[in-house]
Amino acid sequence: MIKIGVINVSDRAAAGVYADEPGQACVALLREWLTTEFEPVYAIIPDEQPQLETELKRMADEENCALVVTTGGTGPAKRDVTPEATAAVCEKMLPGFGELMRSTSLQYVPTAILSRQTAGTRGSTLIVNLPGRPKAIRENLEAVFPAIPYCIDLIDGPRLESDPRKMPVFRPKGA
């Protein structure tokens, strides 16, 4: 069974103040778009870089997640450490994800440039940082998702298929 990790990075969610709405929003989108079955693996982690690094490594190396999405912790505030933790555990960074997500969010809010969200690969796992609010999660994940299944092919992960009426993903001819 293909696994997809969903890490809510938030001091308040980790303290139980909030429910894991961002994580639920991510999984709802993936279930809407993907026809390939998958098992979500949830985690809620405070904004602590070492803890987040440990969880990202566990999701990649032990759970063998094809994809791990994080929500939150990408802003300029002192507690925001999600991009740093992502860069620390990834072997290759993919700057195009952050660029496209920021330029997409800029259509809605000028503060989109404050997000430091990025993406990268660790072994056969793709890690993508998303914002914390469900509305922004959809805007961002919709923008980059068409490239995600082929990215996972290229890093020798499992093949993900989508419902093309809901989320047309792209693979070059013959892939």
Next chain:
Amino acid sequence: MIKIGVINVSDRAAAGVYADEPGQACVALLREWLTTEFEPVYAIIPDEQPQLETELKRMADEENCALVVTTGGTGPAKRDVTPEATAAVCEKMLPGFGELMRSTSLQYVPTAILSRQTAGTRGSTLIVNLPGRPKAIRENLEAVFPAIPYCIDLIDGPRLESDPRKMPVFRPKGA
């Protein structure tokens, strides 16, 4: 009193060959847009990375500037070291600023991609690299300024208010 640092990075300006036109242009824009009073702190520094790092640290740590803008020194030439000095003193980099300033400048000149300008935070100070020519300073600062006051809020700096007819800044509801 809120302080804003303005560093003209230029061998020729530092040698007294030019007046500090870029610095004056930055302050004129900020006075046009902001209703919050502030005191500008000027410096003119040659294109020497250690000197610029020292001045950036002094403006952040001793002057407690809410914002420091630099002008010049962001191109590919050997003497251009402003982005390197900025990255060396910042704790967090904000790649969205450079992306938006370059894509804005691309509307005017194809050589916009040669600018390596960036932004980042050091403690409660936001540092933003701007070009050296007054016309380009306006184009660039206009593009990113709507996000600057909220960025300074998020790093626990002072609250900056603008005249919304001249520069509509953005804060999420409740911020």
Next chain:
Amino acid sequence: MIKIGVINVSDRAAAGVYADEPGQACVALLREWLTTEFEPVYAIIPDEQPQLETELKRMADEENCALVVTTGGTGPAKRDVTPEATAAVCEKMLPGFGELMRSTSLQYVPTAILSRQTAGTRGSTLIVNLPGRPKAIRENLEAVFPAIPYCIDLIDGPRLESDPRKMPVFRPKGA
């Protein structure tokens, strides 16, 4: 005589499975656009970071190439190491090249965000990563080429002139 290096980075091309179509495509474009005479220096290198670094250094330091373009090896796959080799040998990185090439390619394929292509300078040599397919090479090189001759001016390389009807390059007035 001005030299321009063209490195095809590909395990299969290096093994002789493919001809150097990407390299030929680059030189055909440069001959179409440039009125300044130049001598192409070709190399075909497998996706091995140390070998590519050695070749990039040789083209910059020994051949004194004004420009070196690479083709291929910029994706997320484990063997793709062209951006890493480029960053390792460059003194200054120019993120605007990768940003513009990705946003240009996004007009054609959503998987453009998977490219990690970048550019940078080593001494008086500009190094630019291009994709591997001839059609994508044209789309990408067309997007950034208007800024390349002025970039080479700024790093004290030779002056390249183009046919403005075929490729209008940009230099600020007086440059």
